[in-house]
Amino acid sequence: MNVVAKTETGRALGDTFALVCDRLPGKGKISDQRRQAFDAYERLGLPHRRIEDWKYTDLRALMREVLPLAPAPDAAALKRAAAAAKSRAIDGVRRLVLVDGTFAPALSDLGKLEKGLSIRALSEVLETGDGALSAQAFASDNSNPMIALNGAMATDGVVVEIADGTVLSRPLQIVHVASGTTPAAMFTRSLLRLGRDVGATLVESYLAADGVKAYQAHDALVVAIGDNARLDHVRLVEDTVDAFNISSATVSLGAHAHLNTFGMTTGGHVSRYQLTVAFAGEGSKVETNGVNLIKGTQHADTTLFMDHAVPDCTSREIFRAVVDGRAHSVFQGRIIVRPDAQKTDAKMMTRALLLSDEAEADNKPELEIFADDVTCGHGATTGALDESLLFYMRARGLPEKEAQALLIQAFVGEAIETIVNDDLREVAISTAQRWLEARA
């Protein structure tokens, strides 16, 4: 029998689960799935640096305490959350708000749903027992301890279904707001299902109400993209600088489907985003772009996994990081090309900009290729701002910080340009701008 030495944190999580498992939504089969997920988590334990996939993000060191599960928000919490969501409102999007891990219909825009669009709370789906949908939402990768833990603990989220042939004119936005007055943990899980020939845009935002301290956000997104469908996805993490955010997205792509995803993390003390894309149909294309801007003692990890199982698919990963202070950026990009995935075109590039001597960036590309007729490649650069450019700019009158800001903007701008939607691109630009202004 395998005996895994449990840490204090690991034991405390077990206690939390025992305490809340009977109150979590979903009975019968779901309840069994939760139990299995928790057992899987327990077997693996809190990930640590000796597990290759978590080498640079050692949760045993970084996640020192277990916080109680956040209670459902009261009126005051909803009010605080409404103000926070409003401060980051994006024109023209349909907003779906999760407050402290609970779907808040009152803060969400559920009016006049386009034909073919269905939106429900995960808790409702689990309770009313749509077996197939619940099963899909809880189709957990229990080999990843943090996805397993999320499967065990998830309290709520949104379930979005978009029927075949529907092209949404308004982007959907899932806003995660932490609003509690005492430190708490949130476990959310959402499902996005795009039928055939669907076109949709999803924004995910993570933020906190004013004055909210140290919280833990655990989120999982399950996405199924149908044949010939397209999803544009933008993810903005603006958690408070003492927050903890572990999020996973698991995407399966049909044939001739297209995913364009962009991520930007400026917030959170410790954050990790794990994106897994499974190519299940031929002729599909994935573009992942991202830029993390971190400073102080922030730790931001982006871990991508492209699983090419079928022929003729393309994936592009371009990840950037701007790292200041003593912050630590991690990028892990893994591409598997399985034996049947001939004519795969997979490329990955990572670029880190270090703004201080103590800033750190770890980049780990991994290519595992089992097919012989493929085009694959990766590249990585890490460096400081170019001194000769800085001097030129200063010689023209720009103070050093301003010159740096222009160069950082240019570096970040190349990533932001990949966002197709004009409004969302502007939002990403202002998010980066806020980071730069806070730095100056």
Add this chain to the structure above:
Amino acid sequence: MSLLEVKDLKVRVEEREILHGLSLTVNPGEVHAIMGPNGSGKSTLSHVIAGKPGYEVTGGQILFRGEDLLEMEPNERAAKGVFLAFQYPVEIPGVTTWNFLHAALNAQRKARGEDEMSSPAFLKKVREVAKSLNVPQDMLKRGVNVGFSGGEKKRNEILQMALFEPAVCILDEMDSGLDIDALRIAADGVNALRSPERAMVVITHYQRLLNYIVPDYVHVMSKGRVVKSGGKELALELEESGYTQFEDAA
């Protein structure tokens, strides 16, 4: 008071002394040419005046209108009116020329306690200047110097000189990489900016440039010192006899 005074300047790069006590006085309205062979310290002088990091001043001083220039950051020097036209202007991808020029101009104005210039006012001004120098508007929309030819890069330097209206312009090897037509265009741009208030220091290896930008004074540098000064005829003399005589003298 002189505009720019370099007094007995000694400069080191790493452990090696490059300038061994160089002096130069420049008054408003004057055009000085500094000539000399490769490695004589011409570019080092221009870099130290502009404040490029990596040089250690071990002796002497540089005064600008009586103020100690060496105590100032490069951006403060620019705001005071010191302009260095680079021998090799850098390319800055992702930063458009007019965004850069607008930010730089406003930074200078702010440092001088003047009001910042609004975007419309700036656009009007930069368009006028570009037009007067025959710089196509399209160049302003591109990344700074990105994909510019050698001639375009130098014209962009002169455009900036015209826009910032500095008191002293240091032109570092402006002729390098230019064919004769591009050289003439660049020189015309510089000549248009000559004025009784503005001084220029033209650093060049070749006499050729001085046919187009005619100096009031010529200084010959060799091995980190000014070894001879004279009028514009000194440049012609050099053209005849070369730098060898001065290398021996130094």
